[in-house]
Amino acid sequence: MARRAQPLGAATGLGLGAAALALALGLGTIAAVALRAEGPARLGAADLAAVRFTLLQALASAALSTLLAVPVARALARRRFPGRGVLITLLGAPFILPVIVAVMGLLAVFGRSGLLSAALAPLGLGPVDIYGPGGVVLAHVFFNLPLATRLVLQGWLAIPAERFRLAAALGFGPAERFAHIERPMLREVLPGAFLVVFLICLTSFAVALTLGGGPRATTVELAIYQAFRFDFDLGRAAWLALIQVGLSVIAALSAFAIAVPGAFGPGLGRPVAQLGTDGRWLRLQDAAWLTLATLFLILPLAMVALRGLPGLAGLPPSVYAAALRSLAVALGSAALTLALALPMAIAIDRLKGLRGRAVQAAGTLTIAASPLVMGTGLFILLFPLADPRLLALPVTATVNAAMSLPFALRALMPAVAEAERSHGRLADSLGMTGGARLRLMLMPRLRRPVGFTLGLSAALSMGDLGVIALFSDPGHATLPLQLYGLMAAYRMESAAGAALLLLVLSLGLFWIFDRGGRTHAEP
């Protein structure tokens, strides 16, 4: 007997359309770039250096992030202390933090006139300088150490408590516990975590733009931007874009070979009671790691707030205009993300089988895509049709939505499946289809993931400094681009104020939407 084939509803059709659009954004733009890149590659030594630096900085960032994540995650897994929940929540924050805001914060702590340099000066050391390769890696570790910690923490919490009880019963010390319990888990979890961070750092643009540059610290993404923006060499930009795609594809293919853990998995709440870890030395060690990690996360953000407050009052009008443009882009991008992700999630649930997986693949594809490549492709496609500057904001919102799509699907898919599983047959039996089904059955059950999706995509778009840099001129900048302009012009007080404004707007957007989804949500 077969599950009765349900007629393909309008939602499924919309979902297929959305998947086609995602494919067009992911692959179509690459095709546009590839067509433009005809003729022999005119790549110089600088371009090869960019490829080398891209790989090396991604390797270093991924290695440092995952290695440092191990002691921090272990301390979080086995210690109870006030503020533990807040700290775990905080580990999720860098994901929605605008890159340029974090860079401002890192400069305030680690820069030439930062806290660290000031602390070293009396000792006759310093000042430290983080412009260059070191700064790029530092910023990447700032963003990805929390992510890696969450991934490794999931591994720790997945170890059955009996295993630790047995270890205590057998009188294991730290070395034996590591060899027999922790190392096997880490061998499973670390490669995936390493790869996730490596993939993220591979398409690094904003960090390289602000902290890198020059022959020693230019990523391929940055080289695309420079070829496009300064040399207006579309052919070279296209070749570089293809190289970027190649790098991403190779890394993404290895991701299929290595199981990549989910970053938003539930259940990071409970600490594992681990007998035999009460020694004073181990406790001190854990406390030290947690303190360092917390300071590393909090200090830069605190500095953004501290240095930004004085500048907030005297912000030039252009900053507020840019903030309004950014809000419009963020809200548009959030709406577009939901408009793409919701029908796709419904279609994935309804189609099941191969076609469902194809829709899912189309939606996940953009995780390995490079926004700059997408932007270059869209520029090539749109250049003959309209003035790209007029399209700067809509294109930015669209590319941002494409980049948020994998995370949106990840939040929505399980919720749609659960709603259909529990109440789909009831809705079927009552003939609830189309709009009535969406309004009365699905949406009330999806408030939380929809709120999360809108919040996440709005915050990501609000803080994005990528495609907009390709297209825009100073008169039509978004807030992150405006902030970058202020930094480049050494108007540090205005920049600090704008950074605080951007931070508040990004986190605020996420908070409002996510909160809206939680209140009055059904159990």
Place this chain on the structure above:
Amino acid sequence: MLSLETLVLLQGGFSLSADLTVAPGRIVALLGPSGAGKSTLLDTIAGFLAPDRGRVLWQGTDLGPFAPGDRPLSVLFQDNNLFPHLTAAQNVGLGLRPGLRLDRDQTRAVETALDRVGLAGLGARKPAALSGGQRGRVALARMLLRNRPLMLLDEPFAALGPALKAGMLDLLADLAHETGATVLFVTHDPADARAIADQTILVAEGHAHPPRATADLLADPPPALRAYLG
């Protein structure tokens, strides 16, 4: 008249065949051990599963092409019969219009239906604020309003205590007699069949037997039923 015409349902090692008719206006129990395929048979009639062979007919019309919501029937599941985010009145109103945009007459009809099942004044409550028995009554009120000639019930009252369950079955029988609907209800308890079912379909050993008068069947059970009753 409901006809199951040389129906065969297969799934893995499981198979169920049925070739029978149910006369209109009857209350018929589907009795048999768990795992025998009672729910599967009901799901096939309701249109959630497609049969591997044979047809389901209502008044001579093949129901095969019709989606569950378009079939001349209402169905109550074991659980999740109400939307938890809608009020009792809204849940009942879905029986009239799946889009829930009710005019004044329809709103009044919802109130009348709630009165009829003994829930006057509770229309504004959400399911979480109702007892298990009250939730069952809301679902019955929706069935009443939907007013389809065939009612299918897959043990929706199984979680209720014996007295409450007996009360719900009595209410079901009353509503069926008032509307003239044909009722097919799944049960594993012969007492339920004895209480309200004129006829009983024995579902056992891969076969759904044609309906027999409940009293006769229970007085002189065939071997398969005797094995089940113990």
